[in-house]
Structure formats: C-alpha cells, structure tokens
Amino acid sequence: MDRCNKLVDVGRRQFLRGGAFAAAGMATAVALPAQSQAKAAPGLALVEYPSNKLANVADLKVNEPLEVNYPDENAPGVLLKLGTKVEGGAGAEGDIVGFSTVCPHKGFPLNYNAEDHSFNCPGHYSRFDADAGGQQIWGQSTANLPQYALRIDAKGDIYAEGVDELLYGRLSNVL
Ligand code: FES
Secondary structure, eight states: OHHHHHHHHHHHHHHHHHHHHHHHHHHHHHHHHHHHHHHOOTTTTOOOOOOEEEEEGGGOBBTBOEEEEOSSTTOEEEEEEOSSOOTTOBTTTTOEEEEEOBOTTTOOBOEEETTTTEEEOTTTOOEEEGGGTTEEEESSOSSOOOBEEEEEOTTOEEEEEEESSOOTTOSSSOO
C-alpha cells in the first residue's frame, strides 16, 4: 500500500511538471502572435478592384434589372433600383444595388423575379434576396450572391468599386 502511495506521489509530481511546461508553452504561444503581427506584411490578401462606370441613375427603371459586367467583361451582373431603401443601397433614395448574376453554387445564370425581388437559379433552385444584400433564401448554394460596392457621383454616374463575395469559378475576383 505504501509503495502504491509513493507511485501516486511520483505521478502527481510528473503531472505538475508537465502542467508547468504546458503553461510556459501557452505563454509563448500567446506572445508569438503579437510579435508576428508587428511584422505582418500589409494587405497580401486584398484585391485591387477597378472603379468602373456601369451606368447613370437616369438609365435605371424601378424594379427592372440593367445588365452590366463587373469587374470585367466575363463577369455578368445587374444594377437594380429597388424602389425602397435597403441596407447598403446607394443613391439619394438608398435603393440602388448591384449583383453578380452567376449562381455561387455551380454557375448557372440567375433570373430576376420582380414580384419578390429575388434572384432564382434554374440549376438547382437556389434563391437570393435582392432586398437583403443577396442573402440566400433557399437552396444548395453555400454562399450569398456577390454584391457590388457602388459609388454614385454628383452627375449620377454609378461606379462599381468592389465585390463582397467570391465570384463563381474564380480564385480571385480580379484576374
Ligand atoms: Fe444555382 Fe446550383 S447552380 S443552385
């Protein structure tokens, strides 16, 4: 029994020693990110988007998508004046939005439903809400619909200057 108690004591000491090493290791691990942050190269993952004029506000009719391409000719999308202010909407009424029209699931071209402001995929039936920043409503896509960052100047010219999700089929939105 006495021998057994000694073994337990040895076990406790080894456990405590191991805990001390683990604590030291954690302290080092916590300290490392601060050092590496100080040396981190800026913006390696950032993409430089072009600022492309897509249309003028006068070209838009309420609830009728205007076909555009952004950030390049191989990336179809639409500008849309929704008629009611939405979060992230551009323009004086805060109702102008822009989206890619390539389904994020497997790249089918999307159709716009003016009745409920949704983009609908004929491939596997995913649906996206234009009033809610392209949020997926239903379906197999694992991403929301990529939305353009829009800027409208004093003349009413509409510029796209970025995209908030990865365009389907690309490793980067700007090739
Ligand atoms: Fe659109 Fe599959 S390609 S849901």
